[in-house]
Amino acid sequence: MRQNCIAILCLTLLAGYGADAGSVLDLGDSDFENKIAALDNTLVMFYAPWCGHCKRLKPEYEKAAELLKDDDPPITLAKVDCTEAGKETCSKFGVSGYPTLKIFKGVDVSTDYNGPREASGIVKYMRSQVGPASKELKTPEDLETFLSKDDVGVIAFLAAEDSKLEKTFTKVSDKLREKVRFGNTNNAAVLKKADQKEDTLVLFRPKLLANKFEPDTVVYDGAFDKDDIEKFITTNYNGLVGIRNQDNSKDYKQPLVVAYYAVDYKKNPKGTNYWRNRILKVAQDFKDDFAFAISNKDEFQYELNEYGVEFSPSDKPIITVKNSKGQKFKMEEEFSIASFETFLKKVKTDELTPFLKSEALPDSNDGPVVVAVAKNFDDVVVNNGKDTLIEFYAPWCGHCKKLAPIFDELGTKLKGEDVAIVKMDATANDVPAPFEVSGFPTLFWLPKDQKDKPVRYDSGRDVDDFIKYIAKQATEELKGYDRSGTPKAKTEL
Known part of the structure; x- marks a missing residue:
């Protein structure tokens, strides 16, 4: 009977602890301080159940917790519901938005978390925050464990005494610790197991990505210079x-x-590598011309939209290229090694017309504000022979809607001047170089003789503000305004 009770007690305890083993630790006001005090390194997500960003982060956060469960030193991921059981805790740590993530060392906040929000990125970031930048590999078993991970590892095989590499390696690993997994050793047995010489730096690719088109390891053969080693990595x-x-x-x-x-x-490493190996086969012949990558089409659907791809029922890769000028190309043919190779040759030799996302040309363009689309941009902006003020806008942008009637009034007041007032929907058209648009509305001034050097407009947004700016900057003085923007007196006949 006593043995049965002990067994039941053990199962109960295991069940209680097992619920959190390898998953996210759920904390509240009643247990936050006690539980977190016993943990050395904890990432805490303060969240609200109704928060959309929290809902998107949750599955990635749980994946990261699973990946970190066997780490040494240990790293714990925890969460606190700020709307229910954790209200006081969230208030204590100044949580005002969701999700808020903080890194704790015991009960003390070490730093706010500003790293990636995707599982592998969270894992890499958190590992970089714990312990030394490089893990010491003391035994051959440590080496095997280090190399069994599914990401790139860089190992410094150091001399037992007076290592020439050690000091430089320490600086590099400290700098790159958030992006790269580092290991180091001066153990003779480990060097023998790895078949490496003293003071040798080696980059190891994960076994998961092994292929016949590139080596599994790359040995650094330069001088022990910090910048050179960093570039090598x-x-x-x-x-x-x-x-x-x-x-x-x-x-x-x-x-x-x-x-x-x-x-x-x-979920599907074999299928993923099936297509990657075919990309590799072609890439080896073009490695001096392009960088190559594979991406999940669902994760990057917004990028595919920029190439006119709304949906692809095929399992085969969709190939895109963006050249050094920022021009875009999409392979129209169904993927095969032969079609892929032919496509890259044509991109390389400028035989293809770049893909251009563009609205249709406007039926009429004689309003006070000229409408630019990607297809007519050169005609109405670059080659119009006029000084030009252009607004890049988004249809849903509140500030853009407020600016629209002001822009129309400006265009009307400057009708007949040697100045073009232009607008372009930057969400429906490709924005050409050298314009950089990261928010809306974004405005640029282009003198008619220097269209390759647009000047960002950051002055006021009332009609009078625009007129004063244009009157001052215009290549030739305006007919209706002097250089200060004051209306000229009309000459009576």
């Missing part, structure tokens, strides 16, 4: 065809070839 990190996601997309520079398909190394 960043150049080789993504390999010939990188796995591009929301967190690392900015690391990929133009000219860039992207293959979009159902990329999923967790």
Whole structure:
């Protein structure tokens, strides 16, 4: 009887702890301080159940918790509902928006979390915040564990005494710790297991991405210079065809070839590599001309929309290219190794017309404000022979709607002047270089003889503000206004 009670008690305790094992720890006012005090490294998400951003983060947060469950030193992911059981805790830590994430060391806040919001990015960021930037590999078993992970690892095989590499490696690993997983060792048995010499730096690609088109390891053969080592790592990190996601997309520079398909190394690694290997086969012959990446087509549907792809029923990759000028190209043919190779050759030799997202040409364009679309942009902006003020807007933007009648009045007042007032829907048309539009409305002034050097307009947005600016900046003095923007007296006949 006593044994049965003990067994039941043990099962009850296991059930209680097992609910959180490998998952997100649910905390509230009653247990937050006690539970978190016993943890060395905790990422806490303060959330509200109705919050849309929280709902989107939740599955990624849970995936990250699962990936981190066996880490040493341990990293715990926890959550606090600020609308119910955790109101006081959220108030204590100044939570005013959702989700708010903070990193705790015991009961103390270490720092606000400003890292990625995708599972692999959360994992990498949190690992970079815990312990030294580089993990010491003390045994051959440590080496095997380090190399068994599904992301790139960089190992410094150091000399047992007076290592020439160690000091530089420490600086590099400290700088890149949030992006790269580092290991180091001076253990003779580990060096023997890895078949490496002392003071050697090696980049190891994960076994998951092994292929016959590029080596599994890359050995650094330069001087022990910090900048050179950093360049070596960043150049080789993504390999010939990188796995591009929301967190690392900015690391990929133009000219860039992207293959979009159902990329999923967790649920379907074999199928994912099936298509990646075909991309690799072609990429090896164009590696000096383009960077290459694969991306999940659902995760990057908004990018595909920019190439006119709303939906693709095919399992085959959709191929796009953005060249060094920012021009876009889409492979129209169904994917095959042969069609992919032919497409890249034509992009390389400028045989293809760039893809242009554009509204239809307006039926009439004689209003006070000229309408620009991608198809007529050169005609109505670049080659119109006039000084030009252009507004890039979004139809849903409140500030743009407020500006619309002011812009119309401005166009009416400057009718007959050597100045064009132009607007363009930047959500429905490709914005050409060198214009940079990151918010709405964005306005630029283009002198008629320097259309390649647009000047961002940041002055007032009343009609008089625009007229004063244009009167001062106009290449030739306006007919109806002096240089100060004051109306000229009309000459009576």
